Amino acid sequence: EDQVTQSPEALRLQEGESSSLNCSYTVSGLRGLFWYRQDPGKGPEFLFTLYSAGEEKEKERLKATLTKKESFLHITAPKPEDSATYLCAAGGSQGNLIFGKGTKLSVKP
C-alpha cells in the first residue's frame, strides 16, 4: 500500500535555529515527490517537486532533497514567517497524490 510518513509531527524552533523535516515514502512507480506549505485557514501552496534520487531544489531558506526512500526539507536560519504546516506528497503511478499528515513548524522570535 502506498504510504507517506512525515516526522516530526510538530517542531518548535528559535529564529535562526536551522533544522530538517523528514518525509519517508513507500510508493510504487513514484512520479514525483512534492512539498507544500499550508498556512492556517488556507489551501496548500506548492513549494517544490523532486523527480529523482539525488535531486535538490532551493527556495530562499528552504532546500528539499530526495533519496530513494525519503525526502528532507532543510530550513536554514528560519524566521517567524516560516511558521506553517509543511506537507509532503508522493505522486503515484495511477496519477494520484498521496499526502503525509504534515509537520507543523513554529518559529519563535
Added chain:
Amino acid sequence: EAGVVQSPRYKIIEKKQPVAFWCNPISGHNTLYWYLQNLGQGPELLIRYENEEAVDDSQLPKDRFSAERLKGVDSTLKIQPAELGDSAVYLCASSSYRENTGELFFGEGSRLTVL
C-alpha cells in the same frame, strides 16, 4: 490570473441536511480534484476529473457523496445527508496536464461543520 475559487468558505448545518460546495478551477486546467482534510491530517483524495470524466472516485463515499463537473470547468461536490463525521475542510485543486509538472493549485477550502 485568478486562482482556484471555492464557495462557500464556511458552512454550518444540522446532521441529515444536504450541503453543496462549488469550485471554479484555474482557466485552462483540465484536471480537477476534490480533497477532504480533517484537522491535523493531510488532504485525502475524494475524486479526480480529467475534463468531464471522473477518472478516480474510488475514495468517494457514494452512498452520500456525489460530484459533477459539467462542461469540464466548474465542479460541485454534494453531501446528502450529512453526518457528524463529515465535519472537515473540503479542498478543490486543479492542474494542467499539458504542463505535466504535477503541481496542484489549491483553493482556500470550504469548512463544513455538522451539528
